[in-house]
Amino acid sequence: MPKPSDILVDSLGRKHNYLRISITEKCNLRCSYCMPAEGLPLMPKKHLMTSDEIYTLAEVFVKNGVDKIRLTGGEPLVRKDFTTILQRLSSLPVDLTLTTNAVLVDRYIDVLKSCGVNSLNVSLDTLQEDKFLTITKRDEFQKTLQNIQLLIREGFHLKLNVVLMKGFNDNEIIDFISLTKELPIALRFIEFMPFQGNSWDKSRLVTQNEILKTAANHFGAHQLFPLEMEANATAKNYKIAGFQGSFGIISSVSNPFCDTCNRIRLTANGKIKNCLFSNDELDLLTPLRDNTFSESLISEVVSRKKAVRGGMTSFEDLKNPKNHNQNRSMLAIGG
């Protein structure tokens, strides 16, 4: 049995101090790259971790070295007891944050502040209202924009996530980067990743190199400055000379950052996952409920984490639907 302090260290010596907890599989948007085309059957409520169970499991992780927790989903703000969950987790000594589509964020400004959340990841894939409707199937573009502006006014540090898909929004790369001229946001282009039911196809991928080339062609290569990478960072970041914000690229597909991965995930139904790309998961919730929970369960999953993308070492592996179709959809993992 490993020492408690080692249970979050894998066989390659990667230390997992960043826990991402999905608190729901429900969402108020229907992003085509995330939500499987056939929809997702609603999970019975009793299969979901309660706020107490989320806290209990989070406490175990924190005791063993986790110092950052991100709430995600689905859309975390659709969960009715979001405030309770956040308030309870805010008593732990962690950097607490969330990833949200921002549609409901105006209702939670005070709660976020009182719980010490000062940085959020917000997702927005287009700056065009009709395209927003196409990708999300919901008429929430104006609300999303207003809430992003509200968060900035209220002093939150924002990372803006944009999933790029060829032929859909790759013609907005410059428009997005131009936002960083006046806005102090960290824009991050995310490569489109394959998951169950999201019709991933290599031809729809916009790679890191293509994004950089587009930016350099428009703004001038000499105006593009790489920023220093933080430890465990997933984005390579750049700044255009004189701009307030920055832009980065999360190249999980074309250039993964697995060797410095410090992330571990808990799904809304209490399964621990050692990698976004892997279908390897272990139930922590049932043992917690029947009093057979042991920290060695966590260590078991962490220790068998694969070196790269859940074992899909080559691009050929990743392209093979047999590999990624066994994994959950992004909505059910918690991105």
Ligand code: SAM
């Ligand atoms: N509802 C919240 C949101 O949209 O920000 C949180 C959950 S969402 C699953 C978390 C992140 O995963 C979002 O930034 C979303 O764009 C990203 N995502 C979902 N499916 C993806 C895919 N197939 N490839 C790349 N990123 C994806």
Ligand code: SF4
């Ligand atoms: Fe919902 Fe976020 Fe997935 Fe869009 S990306 S469907 S907002 S969970």
